[in-house]
Amino acid sequence: MTTPAPINPTAAADAAAKAARRAAPMFANQPTLDRYLACLFDTDRAHAPVEVRCVATGDVPLLMRPGTTDARVLDDTFIGLYHLPPAPLPDDAIILDLGANVGYTAVHFATLYPRARIVSVELDEGSADLARRNTAPFADRITVLHAAAWFEDSTVTYTTGDEWGLQVREQWAGTPEHARPAHATGARVISVPALSVDTIMLRERLPHIDFAKVDIEGAEHAVIRADAPWLAHTRSIQVEVHHPATVDGILAQLAAAGMRVRKDTRHWSCAVGVRA
Numbered sequence: 358m359t360t361p362a363p364i365n366p367t368a369a370a371d372a373a374a375k376a377a378r379r380a381a382p383m384f385a386n387q388p389t390l391d392r393y394l395a396c397l398f399d400t401d402r403a404h405a406p407v408e409v410r411c412v413a414t415g416d417v418p419l420l421m422r423p424g425t426t427d428a429r430v431l432d433d434t435f436i437g438l439y440h441l442p443p444a445p446l447p448d449d450a451i452i453l454d455l456g457a458n459v460g461y462t463a464v465h466f467a468t469l470y471p472r473a474r475i476v477s478v479e480l481d482e483g484s485a486d487l488a489r490r491n492t493a494p495f496a497d498r499i500t501v502l503h504a505a506a507w508f509e510d511s512t513v514t515y516t517t518g519d520e521w522g523l524q525v526r527e528q529w530a531g532t533p534e535h536a537r538p539a540h541a542t543g544a545r546v547i548s549v550p551a552l553s554v555d556t557i558m559l560r561e562r563l564p565h566i567d568f569a570k571v572d573i574e575g576a577e578h579a580v581i582r583a584d585a586p587w588l589a590h591t592r593s594i595q596v597e598v599h600h601p602a603t604v605d606g607i608l609a610q611l612a613a614a615g616m617r618v619r620k621d622t623r624h625w626s627c628a629v630g631v632r633a
Contacts, residue, residue, distance in 0.1 A: 373398065383411050383435045393431070399423035406487070411435050414468045417494050419461060420487055426521040427459055427487075434461040442568040443621070443629045444593045448472045451563055453554070455506040455580070456572035456597075458521060460488030460499075467495040474498055476561050480505035480513075480549050480573075484520050500561060506571075507551035508579040517545045524574045525551070528601065554580065554587040564590070571596040578602035583613035594630045595621060604628050 377394060384390045389409050396407040402424035409419055413435050421427040433439060440462040446452075449472040454463050457477035466475050475498060479485040485503040492499040505513050505525050514526045526546070558566070569591050571577055577596050582588070594611065598604045604626060608618045611630035621627030 379436060380432060383413070383431070384409065385412050393421070393428060396421045396423050397428040414464050417464055417468070419464065419491050420459070422459075422483075422487065426519050430458050430521050431461055434465060437624070439597065439621075439624045439627065440465070440570050440572075440595070441623075442570075442593055443595055444568075444631050446470055446473075446567050446593075449474070450567035451565060452476070453557070453563070453566045453569040453591075454478065455554070455569065456574065457485070457488050457501065458572075459484050460491035460501065462570060463488065463492050463499050463501075464495065467492070467498055472498075474563075475500070476557060476563065477501045478504055478506050478552070478557065480515060480525070481520060481523055482547075482549075502552070502557065503549070505549050505551040506557075506573050506576060506580055507553060508582065508585075509551070509553050510556050511551045512548055513551040514546050514548050517547065522574055524599075525576045528575050528579055554585065558587055558590070566591040567593065569594040575599040575601055577607060581607050581610050583610045585614075588614040588616075591630075592632045596628045596630075597624065598626045598628055 373394060376397060377390060380393055381390055384393065392407050393409050404423040406420040406422050410416060411419060421431060448470050450470050452466050452473055452475045454475060454477040457463055457479040460477060463475050463477045466473055477488060477499060479488055482503055485501055488501045492501060507513055515523045516526060571594065573580065577598060578601050581596060596607050598607050604620060607628040611628065612618045616630035616632050618630045621629050
């Protein structure tokens, strides 16, 4: 049996202090920051979700699950601000949130655009369920779909792991096993419905998309295609790019779809497109 490495108290204290300094702007008071930090460093998934309220979303309660990546997603959302649109949006914007995780970005969009219609799509059932709870105050404007965003309507699979990095396994078709992402021992393969963006627009009766936020862990390689009908009805888009896709490849597809494109200055692996 391998003996666990001893915990360095000084290193642990330094990590906690650094996390506190980074996260402090998200919260209005110390007790809320303390709850966040407790969740961030709690590795026990059996513990109940922790409730916080962020400055950016006012009095809306947001839940985080201990032992998951939720706390880090909250940081990315309200400190990184990587999800914000590249061009101004109207208050009644139609926003598509592909890769919604637990709904923090959707709540922020609903706060920033008080009459917006937001459709959030998340492939992991546990994260989609929590997204519904987090977005409940905006249930009249936010729809959460439990599905994978894909290039066609079908069924796909993913392997359990860190909640913020779950990937559709089918995107690796044709890739040698040794070149595919590694998974933890005991990880499970789960099947999930997959929907094309065109189907999502049809089902949700979206005449167009003012802004599409795309963070689907490599599936953008299959979803972002210049000839996809939905792109012709999309006014702006921001794509967080993951292997096997490339930023240059996604920019090329968006440009071929008639958009002005650029690399995002806020995030090194994001591609941006805005329709003239």
